[in-house]
Amino acid sequence: MTPYFRPRRSMLYVPGCSTRYLHKARTLKVDSVILDLGDPILVAAKEESRRNVVDAVLSGGYGRREVVVRVNDLDSPWGPDDVKAVARSGADAILFPNIESTKDVQRALSALDAAGGSHLPIMVMIESPIAVLRAEEIAAASDRIACIVMATSDLLNQLHGRRTPDRVAIVHSLAHVLLAGRAYDRSVVDGISTDLKDMQSFEYACRLARDLGFDGKSLVHPFQLPYCNDAFTPKPHDLAASLEVIEALDHAHAEGRGTVVVNGRLVESHHVKAAKRMLALNDMIQQLEAGQ
Incomplete structure (x- = not known):
């Protein structure tokens, strides 16, 4: 970013x-x-x-x-x-x-x-x-x-x-x-x-x-x-899915696996990058709205 x-x-x-x-x-x-x-x-x-x-x-x-x-x-x-x-x-x-x-x-x-x-x-x-x-x-x-x-x-x-x-x-x-x-x-x-x-x-x-x-x-x-x-505001289910993706791939990496399946979908590192971007954006939105 x-x-x-x-x-x-x-x-x-x-x-x-x-x-x-x-x-x-x-x-x-x-x-x-x-x-x-x-x-x-x-x-x-x-x-x-x-x-x-x-x-x-x-x-x-x-x-x-x-x-x-x-x-x-x-x-x-x-x-x-x-x-x-x-x-x-x-x-x-x-x-x-x-x-x-x-x-x-x-x-x-x-x-x-x-x-x-x-x-x-x-x-x-x-x-x-x-x-x-x-x-x-x-x-x-x-x-x-x-x-x-x-x-x-x-x-x-x-x-x-x-x-x-x-x-x-x-x-x-x-x-x-x-x-x-x-x-x-x-x-x-x-x-x-x-x-x-x-x-x-x-x-x-x-x-x-x-x-x-x-x-x-x-x-x-x-x-x-x-x-x-x-x-353009991330929805609660999108944020929950992002956290799930990050946690699941971290766990897979700890077990020596490069990918993992989450809710039937293959998850790789680029999905984690997108998930982290969404979470960071949501944090910024909350700070912005709190400061208005």
Whole structure:
């Protein structure tokens, strides 16, 4: 597990233009808040949003929640100044949009380092077909990548796919990016669901992402949080099974055997590794929720 391993069941975008939402995020049961300076912010509100976000981070009050700032694209009029403003604000990570290559990752890191943020990890957004195709290259670009965040709404539009409950148009892309991320031990988080009224589809999307192997899901409204957190929280029977697997293989090793059968299933060392990861994640979730 990397130094950046932590719960990211839910990552809530919070618009920097609203001081009310920035404050409310301090009270929500969310693992990560993404204080947003990006595309959803009107041009006229860009600079005010930057000031709001810096003030919010400096003021603190987010408890154990991970505080991430999404900056504007570095090619935009606001991106470089965003990075300079937030690099030493006390954020836990900076999220860079429109990452499509190793060069883009290196450029983001260089901008952050030049602004005094060499101590910070970055997060990268995958939002285009070319980015999906280069997911392995991007994931391998730096060990300072704490998380890969899918931008599924943008991706679906560029694919000209249809928005369906089973998400068939983007399942391949989701799996491909997840595979690349896991190859380099990166956290990977699913994208938002834009239909705020269809909670049945949202819950299904959460559970699909969980079953694929994602760490969590980004979202845009607080009432989506309970579904998100529930889907990605280890269940009691999963935790009990993890403990059983660890104990059984330890016992088998003591008897000179490399494998063991638990409840009809063959257990080997890689199963123990996964079990220990789940238990560690559950401990972190309990600490996070206790600190909120």
